[in-house]
Structure formats: structure tokens, C-alpha cells
Amino acid sequence: MGGFGNESNNIAFENGLFNLIIVHLCQCSREMRDTCKATGNGLYNHEDKITNRxxxxxxxxxxxxxxxxxxSPEMFIADEDNYRGRCDIKVVSxxxxxxxxxxxxxxxxxxxGGSYLNRQFVSEGIARFVVSPPKYPSYHKRNIMFGYVVQAINIPENTAKIDQLQGELLIGVISGNILLVNNESAEFYQYSCLYQSGTIDSIELDYLFYDFSCVIQYNT
Known part of the structure; x- marks a missing residue:
């Protein structure tokens, strides 16, 4: 996230850093899943608790x-002394x-794989970046949505369902095609999608889906 005098160098640096963050998220997710398997200390089926660990x-x-x-509190509203949103993870250098x-x-x-969580992924996730007024900023015109897969599903099929929901739930936003960027066997998938509106101009969101279904505990 540092700066260089040459704009093309800045872009190359930011692209490399963004990809490095994604690789680190994937590697740490694999490490956490493997640790859960080895210790028997499974993950609660709870978004914040998975994120915290x-x-x-x-x-x-x-x-x-x-x-x-x-x-991380985001988008301070001065005349209300309040923040518009609170994002799960802020990544800083x-x-x-x-x-x-x-x-x-x-x-x-x-x-x-169910309709409720798919709709939440769009209306309470993607929308926070792209629907006016956005709850989260996009200084570099790109950010990350991370989907914790808590039941064994076909991730590409479910991503297609999410894609279909975007037109319904993202009011005033033009969403591009969801494109597959990378996948590691059936446990990790990375997608990318561009969004446009008069408020945000154009931003990219990368979706990461990691399969934690084998280490989720449902009895507590």
C-alpha cells in the first residue's frame, strides 16, 4: 500500500499486495481447518466466532x-456522531x-447453500460496498467478500445463485459477470465481479469461498 513516483509501479504494487492478501487468507484458512481437524476443536457455526479465531x-x-x-468502524457521519458501517476485517500496512x-x-x-444466507451475502455483504450510500469505502477500488462455507455444497452452483440475486437486491447498481479467478480442488474458490453506479463509479469485489464444513460443530 506504499507509494512510488511512477503510476504504473503503484498499480503493479497494489495488484501484487491485493493478491498477496488473498493468498494469505487462503493459506490461513487451510491452516485453521487443519488445526481444527488435528485438535478436535471445531468451529462454531457463527460468523463472528469464525472470524475471531x-x-x-x-x-x-x-x-x-x-x-x-x-x-473496523467505517464512514463517519459527522452530524450524527456515528459510523455508517462496521466491517469485519481491515487490512493495513x-x-x-x-x-x-x-x-x-x-x-x-x-x-x-440456502436462500437466506445467499441473500445475506448480497444484501448485508456486497451491498455495503456498492449500494448508495455505501457503508464501506473502497480507496483502491477493490475489496474482498469472504464466504465461510459451513455445509458441504457445490460452490460454483451456489455462486451462480448468488449471481442471480444481485439484480434483485442491488438497487441502482450495474453488476458485471462473476468470473472465476482461481480454485484449489473443491475447498477454495476465488471469483471477481465489477460493479458500477453513479456513487461508486466502478469497483471490483473478489469473492473468496473456503469450505470449513468438515470442522463445523453444530451441537453447541
């Missing part, structure tokens, strides 16, 4: 000079101390 035990143990901050707008956001949602 991922950040506390995995994401912030890195050599990337990045900090993953939980429950040392450059954040020079420019407090220079960061990425990760909004986390559970996915089980």
Missing part, C-alpha cells in the same frame, strides 16, 4: 508487514500511518 490465531502471524484489524484511507476491507459471511 482466524484473525487471532492465524492472520496476524505473518511476515507480510500487514495487520488484520477486527470490527505501515503506509496506513501516513494515509489513513490506504487499506483494504474484508467482509465475512457464512454460506450453506
Amino acid at each position: 482466524l484473525v487471532a490465531n492465524h492472520l496476524n502471524f505473518n511476515d507480510l508487514k500487514l495487520k488484520f484489524i477486527l470490527q 505501515s503506509n496506513w500511518f501516513n494515509n489513513e484511507n490506504d487499506y483494504y476491507l474484508v467482509e465475512c459471511k457464512r454460506i450453506d
